[in-house]
Amino acid sequence: VQLQASGGGLIQAGDSLRLSCAASGRTFSTNVMGWFRQAPGKEREFVAGINGNGGRTYSQSVKGRFTISRDNAKNAVYLQMNSLKPEDTAIYYCAASRYSTVVRTVVEDYNDWGQGTQVTVSS
16 A cells, blocks of 8 residues: 655745645545644644545644545545645645544544655745
8 A cells, every 4th residue: 555645845935735645555435535744843733634525624724725635536635735834834744544434633543654745835
């Protein structure tokens, strides 16, 4: 099982970026999929999650700016990030949960992880 995250980069505050996560090895169409991020010196934190039916949950810090989506036919999940701020700077990870209905927000509920993609937002 592999999750490959991509789309990160160096951008300016206020810009937008779209992250992609491609899954291979098995289908994740019924699994909750999530995006987490980890800034230097901080713990990994939940950003957004989506279940197999399209139900979404966001952290308060990104609600209204980020949108998570999935394409089950492509076994992929995306994170559209708008109005980016310097405090959004982090390594972003996609992950697959062993759960399928309720979107989980804790690291421990996800058992498959991608390698991460760096997002740096300059002021």
